[in-house]
Amino acid sequence: MRILTLASRNVRRNWHRSLVTMLAMAFACLIMIFFASLMEGMIQGSERSVVSMNMGDIQIHAHGYRDDPDLYTRIDNDTALVAAIEREGFRAAGRIYGYGLLAAKMASSGVHLRGIDLKQEVKVTELHRHVGSGQWLDESESKGVVLGKKLAGTLGVELGDELVFVGQSSDGYMANELFRVRGVLKSVSDGIDRMGMFMPMQTLRNLLVIPEGVHEIVIIRPDRTTDLSAETARVEALAEGLEVKNWKQLMPVIARMIETADVQIMIMLVIFYIAVATVVLNAMLMNVFERIHEFGIMKALGVSPWQLVALVFAETFILTLLASIVGLAGGWWVSDYYRIHGIDLSSMAESIAYGGIAFDPLWYAAITTEALVYPVLFLFIIAAVAVIYPAVKAAMLRPVKAIYFR
Amino acid sequence: MRVLICLLLLLSALPADADEPKVIKERTSYILNMVDDLWRGESSFAVVTMRVKTEHYTRTMRMEGWSKGKEKTLFRVLEPLREKGTMTLKSENHIYTYLPKTDRTIRLTSGMMMGSWMGSHLTNDDLVKEARLEEDYDALISFEGERDGRNIIEFTLTPKPDAPVVWGKLQLIIMAESYTPLLEYYYDEDMELARTFTFSGMKMLGGMERPAVLRVIPADKPDEYTEFIYEQLELDIPVSDEMFSISSLKRR
Numbered sequence: 001m002r003i004l005t006l007a008s009r010n011v012r013r014n015w016h017r018s019l020v021t022m023l024a025m026a027f028a029c030l031i032m033i034f035f036a037s038l039m040e041g042m043i044q045g046s047e048r049s050v051v052s053m054n055m056g057d058i059q060i061h062a063h064g065y066r067d068d069p070d071l072y073t074r075i076d077n078d079t080a081l082v083a084a085i086e087r088e089g090f091r092a093a094g095r096i097y098g099y100g101l102l103a104a105k106m107a108s109s110g111v112h113l114r115g116i117d118l119k120q121e122v123k124v125t126e127l128h129r130h131v132g133s134g135q136w137l138d139e140s141e142s143k144g145v146v147l148g149k150k151l152a153g154t155l156g157v158e159l160g161d162e163l164v165f166v167g168q169s170s171d172g173y174m175a176n177e178l179f180r181v182r183g184v185l186k187s188v189s190d191g192i193d194r195m196g197m198f199m200p201m202q203t204l205r206n207l208l209v210i211p212e213g214v215h216e217i218v219i220i221r222p223d224r225t226t227d228l229s230a231e232t233a234r235v236e237a238l239a240e241g242l243e244v245k246n247w248k249q250l251m252p253v254i255a256r257m258i259e260t261a262d263v264q265i266m267i268m269l270v271i272f273y274i275a276v277a278t279v280v281l282n283a284m285l286m287n288v289f290e291r292i293h294e295f296g297i298m299k300a301l302g303v304s305p306w307q308l309v310a311l312v313f314a315e316t317f318i319l320t321l322l323a324s325i326v327g328l329a330g331g332w333w334v335s336d337y338y339r340i341h342g343i344d345l346s347s348m349a350e351s352i353a354y355g356g357i358a359f360d361p362l363w364y365a366a367i368t369t370e371a372l373v374y375p376v377l378f379l380f381i382i383a384a385v386a387v388i389y390p391a392v393k394a395a396m397l398r399p400v401k402a403i404y405f406r
Numbered sequence: 407m408r409v410l411i412c413l414l415l416l417l418s419a420l421p422a423d424a425d426e427p428k429v430i431k432e433r434t435s436y437i438l439n440m441v442d443d444l445w446r447g448e449s450s451f452a453v454v455t456m457r458v459k460t461e462h463y464t465r466t467m468r469m470e471g472w473s474k475g476k477e478k479t480l481f482r483v484l485e486p487l488r489e490k491g492t493m494t495l496k497s498e499n500h501i502y503t504y505l506p507k508t509d510r511t512i513r514l515t516s517g518m519m520m521g522s523w524m525g526s527h528l529t530n531d532d533l534v535k536e537a538r539l540e541e542d543y544d545a546l547i548s549f550e551g552e553r554d555g556r557n558i559i560e561f562t563l564t565p566k567p568d569a570p571v572v573w574g575k576l577q578l579i580i581m582a583e584s585y586t587p588l589l590e591y592y593y594d595e596d597m598e599l600a601r602t603f604t605f606s607g608m609k610m611l612g613g614m615e616r617p618a619v620l621r622v623i624p625a626d627k628p629d630e631y632t633e634f635i636y637e638q639l640e641l642d643i644p645v646s647d648e649m650f651s652i653s654s655l656k657r658r
Contacts, residue, residue, distance in 0.1 A: 072462055101521070103512040110518055164510045166503060172463035172525040174489055176505045 003307065007314035017290070021283040022323040025379060028276040029327025030334065032375035034365070035272055037335035038343075039265040041366035046258050047224075051247050052126045054188055056218035058090075058232050058246045060239050065215060069097060071170045074213030075242060082120065084238050085219055090231075093120035094214035096204055100167025100175065102197060104155040111151065111165070112195040115204030117214075124220045127188070127198075134159045134183030142203045144182030148196035152184045159184070165197075169209040177207055273378055280379065281386035287319075288312060288390030295394040296402025305395035312391035313384070320383040324376045332372065338365040434545045437559065440585045441578070447641035449474045450612075453484075457633040458526045465525065468637075478650040479533070483524075494523070494533070497650050501530050504655040511655050520572070527601065527622045527632040531572065542569035543576065550582065557582040573600070586617060599625045612639040 011018045051057055060081070065073040075081065078094045085092040098113040118137055122128050128136040137146055145163065147155075157163065161181045169175040179199070187193055205211060217239075221231055228246050236244040248255035295308060303311075342362035394402075449472070456467045468485040479496040483489045491506035501514040514521075519531040542565055549560035563576040577591040590603035607619035618636040648654060 099521075101512065101514065101518050103510070108512055108515050108518075110515065110521075164505070164508055164512055166505060166512055168522060168525050170462065172458060172460065172465040174492060174505070174524065176507045178508045178510070 003310050003314050004318075007311055008318055010311070010315050011318050014291075017287060018319060021287050022319050022326070024283045025280050025320060025323035025383065026326040026330065028279050029324055029375050029379050030331040032272065032276055032378065033328065033331025033372060034334050034338075036269065036371035036375060037331075037339070037365040037367050038363070039269065040368050040371050041339070041364045043258060043261060043265070044366045045364055046254075046261065048126075050251065050254050050258075052220070053130065054125055054127055054192065055247045055250065056124055056220050057228060058219040058221075058235050058244060059250060060217040060219070060235070061215065061243045061245075063241075063243050066243070069215070071098060071208065071210065074210075074215055075217060076213045078212075078214040078217060081239060082217060085217070085235060088234060088238065090219045090221060090235065091120075091123045092217055092219045093117050093124040094201075095121075095216045095218065096201060096208075096210055096213075097215045098167060098204060098208045098210075100165055102151075102155065103164045103166070104157045104161060107155045109151060109154045110195060111197040112191065113165075113167075113204055113208075114196065114198050115201040116198055117201045121218075124218050127185070130186050130188060131183045132186040134181065136183055137198060137200050138182075139200055139202075141180075141182060142200055143177070143179050144199075145179045146183040146185060146198040147181060148185055148193045149187050150193040151195060151197065152181065154194075157181050165207070167208065169207065171209045173209075175207050175209075276378075277382045277386070280382045284316060284383060284386040285390055287315075288387065288394060292394060292397065292402050296397055296399050296404075299397060299402065300399040308395045309391045312387055312394060316383050316387045317380075320380055324379050327379070328372065328376055331375065332367070335365045335367050335371070339367055340364075430547070434547055434561065437580070437585055438545055438561065438578075441580060441587055447612075449641070449643055449645040451638075451640045451643055451645070452636060453638040455635045455637060456524070456526060457631075457635070458524075459632075460630045461627070463525075467524065472645050472649060474645045474647065474650065478647075480650055492524075493655050495650060495652070495655055496533055497652075501533060502652055502655060511652060527624050527630065542566060542571050548577075553579075556588075558588065584615070586615075601625055607635070611636055612641045 060075060062073045062075050074096075075094070082092045082094055094117050096115040098115075100111055100113060101108055102111040103109075116127075116137060118139055131146065132149060134146070137144065147157070152158075155163070159181050163179040163181060165175070165177050165179060167175040185192065185196065185198075188196070199207075219235060221228075228248060232244060232246040232249075298308065299305075342364040344362055451470070451472050453468070453470050456469065458465050458467075466485075467483055467489065469481050469483045471479060471481040473479045477496075477498055479494075481494045483492040491504075493504040495502040495504070502511050503514065504511045514530055520529050522528070523530050523533055543563035544566055545561050545563050547559060548562040549558070551557070553560075559580050559582050561576075561578040561580075563578065565571045565573065565575070572595070574593045574595045574597045576593070577589075578587060579589040579591075580587045586608070587605045589605070592600045592602075594600040602623045602625065604621045604623070605617035605619070606621070607617055608615050609618045610616075611618055616636075616639070620634040622632045624630055
């Protein structure tokens with residue numbers, strides 16, 4: 001008995017019913033894929049907001065700098081260290097910091113200066129892509145600075161406006177200079193929004209008389225799937241006598257939030273899968289119970305119980321296969337659309353901040369192999385489990401009873 | 407009836423009791439005012455050298471300053487050349503800085519008040535609060551008599567409950583005879599010593615013997631200090647209000 005032939009004929013013969021069952025399964029599959037990509041996207045998005053935006057994966061400071069960030073606590077051999085770290089396959093950039101007062105017209109505000117190694121920084125963080133208005137820094141305009149969003153608001157400045165900076169340089173003299181607003185960032189983190197002032201590294205070196213050394217080296221792993229602690233240890237081996245910390249150690253609150261989000265997502269996925277399972281189960285049950293009369297006749301014609309079970313399974317397999325192809329294609333397509341366009345949450349909140357980090361109000365989906373494969377696998381398993389009971393029931397039927405089963 | 411008499415007696419007794427502290431209070435504030443007026447009459451003009459020594463740099467600045475009343479002060483840097491013409495104006499509770507390099511005047515915000523003034527160990531807040539001991543603190547004589555072979559009076563100043571000050575308490579030690587200040591201790595809010603002011607170098611200034619050298623030593627960095635050395639001091643000279651306006655900063 002050619003089970004598959006028979007099964008496919010059965011599927012075609014009852015195409016209406018098959019279609020409804022398949023659509024239910026395909027839709028479930030699509031939703032599962034979309035949901036999984038959204039959740040994955042949320043995790044990746046929050047990690048990106050934290051790490052790629054500004055923090056980097058790993059940061060190096062001189063000991064004591066993080067507790068008391070003073071101008072003199074510097075990493076001296078920074079050029080050599082950055083080169084050594086890059087040879088290890090990481091990407092790294094040095095930064096220098098300073099404090100002072102920034103005034104515009106009659107408003108003024110304390111600022112936190114950052115001198116940026118323009119060539120290196122673009123390889124490490126995404127700050128340069130996060131400019132809300134104007135442009136990112138450029139070596140050609142050494143006095144053009146980029147401000148944090150709230151700082152620009154506090155000072156009431158627009159692009160091209162003049163800024164006066166007053167501070168104290170490392171040799172004890174007054175540091176004083178005129179700058180021009182070249183760009184204003186979107187929301188990054190509380191500190192940067194309120195006080196961030198960015199300029200090319202050399203400009204800040206001249207301003208505060210810091211001829212050499214950096215205060216911070218930011219490192220990013222090219223491969224985000226590697227083990228962070230192991231990578232941190234590798235960097236530690238290179239940076240002797242310096243403090244090396246990864247972003248999870250620097251921001252334990254945020255790290256924990258993202259980790260617990262992982263668990264929350266698992267729980268949500270399980271609940272979601274159970275809901276999907278009931279839909280599939282229902283469709284398969286109906287599919288079989290509707291045909292008990294038909295099965296009775298088949299048994300009366302001498303089809304053995306095992307053959308009957310095999311037949312039901314084969315039909316289910318065909319249905320699931322078709323449904324999963326449709327569901328996979330649909331889910332992939334929907335997820336891909338949102339991977340590119342994202343869901344805009346900014347209507348609900350201006351910017352979503354947690355623990356001082358601003359999260360991107362655009363929620364992008366992220367397509368991973370897991371997000372595509374698991375829902376399909378799950379669909380097959382659910383269908384197989386769902387059909388066990390009705391198939392066995394059909395196999396056990398006494399033909400006469402089944403024929404009269406109405 | 408008896409109750410009434412008792413009450414009356416009590417009431418009449420009250421002012422008599424209150425007289426004693428009042429006398430002390432008056433004496434305290436009298437002495438404090440004397441100390442306050444050492445470098446500042448109704449108006450003053452001074453030439454001061456400021457030396458700042460820190461772990462990372464040592465720098466010397468010469469500046470001239472004018473004051474009028476308690477609220478108005480103007481400093482102008484004479485040396486070094488690099489900073490010549492930099493001015494600090496204190497008027498009411500605001501501090502303005504004029505910077506010749508960029509030809510701009512900046513008003514310091516409250517956020518900058520704890521920042522260092524001109525790289526010294528004094529904060530901008532010190533400049534604003536310098537003459538307000540009486541307004542912000544309750545003073546009391548905590549010790550009088552011989553200490554280290556000198557006859558001294560020690561005042562303890564505690565901030566008034568709602569005073570906008572950053573210190574937990576101040577201790578001022580002066581010579582009992584001449585009311586010349588010797589030492590001033592600043593304690594932070596945890597009552598830990600934060601910094602010490604020492605007064606020395608008695609010389610004729612503005613027609614009387616005054617300490618010409620004031621040194622500020624931060625408690626957490628005993629090797630660092632800021633020193634103010636008075637070269638010249640003239641008190642109660644005519645100074646026009648015009649001088650302490652923002653517009654005058656630019657005109658000079």
